[in-house]
Amino acid sequence: MSFSNAKQTKTPIARPQLGTLRIHGPDQNGIVAAFSQLLYGHGCGIVDSEQHTDHSANLFFQRIHFDYSKMLTDRISLGNGVDEVCKRFDMKSALNWGDVRQQVAIMVSKYDHCLWELLLRHRAGELDCDICMILSNHPDLQTVADAFQVPFHVFKVTKDTKEAVEKEELELLATHKVDLVVLARYMQIITDNFCESVSVINIHHSFLPAFIGGKPYHRAHERGVKLIGATAHYATADLDEGPIIEQDITRISHRDEVDDLLRKGRLLEKNVLVHAVKAHIEDRIIVYNNKCVVFDG
Known part of the structure; x- marks a missing residue:
């Protein structure tokens, strides 16, 4: 940052x-x-x-x-x-000086809950920025972008094309003078170079590092977790260990099934991400010693 x-x-x-x-x-x-x-x-x-x-x-x-x-x-x-x-x-x-609206790009894969929330809050005037593009490694959410008239770019990412794709993505971001990239459940690892080129905010569930990889909610349910949460942070070279901006939790009981955990987790993720993005674009964050001071909105 x-x-x-x-x-x-x-x-x-x-x-x-x-x-x-x-x-x-x-x-x-x-x-x-x-x-x-x-x-x-x-x-x-x-x-x-x-x-x-x-x-x-x-x-x-x-x-x-x-x-x-x-x-x-x-x-x-x-x-x-x-x-x-x-x-x-x-x-x-x-x-x-507050007279230039920040340019924001959203990166997303197939999960759409965070994308919808960002676009809806932006349309409602709660996010004082321009969402100038959506980037994805899948075409699935093209219709969502079209509904909000936001340009949608698909970059197919494979092991062999990852480096070339990232270079192309960064060139596109630079051309549009993007200030902030929001990873709205983008299921690809971005590189150190990407994080150093533009401010990046990421969102993930609270089960790290206990439940990494696929289906963390299923494994959390099997373990009988009593709290679930979400964390929004700046993405750095240390992957999910960047400065934390916003977090929230909710309680889980033995009555909750996997679908309940997923539903509650998605609600936390989209709200936490929006609050983090809003704090960033309103200049309410100061980063130091790999953590954040976040002033009230």
């Missing part, structure tokens, strides 16, 4: 003049005051602010949502001011 003040080059659209500033670094006195005074001095009003301190790591985190509709200077000046304060306090920052 990139965490920098990189200049945005995409075509702006008409949006409220609300920006987001995320900062993190060594905990010390004066940080909150310094950034508050900086924004005030440039004519920006703070809409809301949330902060967190990891005392064990001596790290401070803050997310500031600010209104720059009456800004007295310009974006470059404020950006330079943020850089100066960050240098003074040895902080890292991410400044988003």
Whole structure:
């Protein structure tokens, strides 16, 4: 996940003049005051602010949502001011002006519950992004993409074609300036290179590492599990060990059959994934030490 003040080059659209500033670094006195005074001095009003301190790591985190509709200077000046304060306090920052909608691609195989949920929530206006494409290794969900008028691309993946296919996928993502890839139950392993090229969020059941491979719900039922859950995380080179964004659980009893576990598991998966994607596109996440600070929505 990139965490920098990189200049945005995409075509702006008409949006409220609300920006987001995320900062993190060594905990010390004066940080909150310094950034508050900086924004005030440039004519920006703070809409809301949330902060967190990891005392064990001596790290401070803050997310500031600010209104720059009456800004007295310009974006470059404020950006330079943020850089100066960050240098003074040895902080890292991410400044988003909020006027460019993120481009999101969804990768999916045959399970459709997460895909439907993302598309429906997006249509309802709950996900402030553009879902610009759906990529799959199977043609089965073409009709779902067509129903929402989202371009659907099929890439047949085999052991012999995997490397070439991934290169083609990354070229397509780069062409459309995709910011985030969502693995909505995409049943293929992506490479380190893929994870390093674009931010990737993955969803999986909570049975790892106890029940890996196929039919985990069946084997969990055989073991008589009492809790099932789902985990959404950033995909990294360590496969399912990336920074966790969102999790949820529900109880299981001896009365539940395999179909009940599957139904409850799918409900958890799609809700957890949507919450994680929403947190990402709203700039509510700061990643550090292979874990996430997720600010309230």
